[in-house]
Amino acid sequence: MGHRGGAGQRAHPVSIIGWRPVEAGRSGGVTLPGTAAGTAGAALMAALTWGMLGSPALAWGALVGGVSGMLLDSLIGAAWQGRWRCHRCGRAVERPRPHLQTCAGPLRLEGGRPWLDNDGVNALSSVAAGLVAVAATLLAGAA
Numbered sequence: 001m002g003h004r005g006g007a008g009q010r011a012h013p014v015s016i017i018g019w020r021p022v023e024a025g026r027s028g029g030v031t032l033p034g035t036a037a038g039t040a041g042a043a044l045m046a047a048l049t050w051g052m053l054g055s056p057a058l059a060w061g062a063l064v065g066g067v068s069g070m071l072l073d074s075l076i077g078a079a080w081q082g083r084w085r086c087h088r089c090g091r092a093v094e095r096p097r098p099h100l101q102t103c104a105g106p107l108r109l110e111g112g113r114p115w116l117d118n119d120g121v122n123a124l125s126s127v128a129a130g131l132v133a134v135a136a137t138l139l140a141g142a143a
C-alpha cells in the first residue's frame, strides 16, 4: 500500500530532464523546495519591481526572467555540463581537476561537454534568462 519514498525523499534532487534521481553534488538537479524558493524569490523581485517602478510589464519580465534563469541553469547543466568520475574513489566530479587533496585519481568523462563547467553553465543561463526577461517585458508592454 502506498508508494515508497515520499516525505523523506522530497528534497532529493531529480534531473530536470526525465525526472530521474540525480546523484548528490551533480549539477542539473532540481528539488521541490529549491524550485519553490527560486520561484518565490523571482515573485518577490517582481513585486519589488512593480512597487518601485510601477510597471507591470517590467515586473512580468523580472518574474519570467527569474524563473527561467533557475530552470535554464538546471536544464543546461543537465544537458551539457561536463561530468567526470574518479577512477580511484568513484566520486562524481564536476571539474577535470584533482577533486580532493587526498585523492588525485584519474578522471573519466561520463557525459556532457568537457569544455563546459559550472561557471560556463551559470554564464550561459544568465545571458539566456536576461534575453527571456527582455523579451517577456517587451511582449507584456506591447500587449
Ligand SMILES: [Zn+2]
Pocket: 086, 087, 088, 089, 090, 091, 099, 103, 104, 105
Ligand atoms: Zn578520487
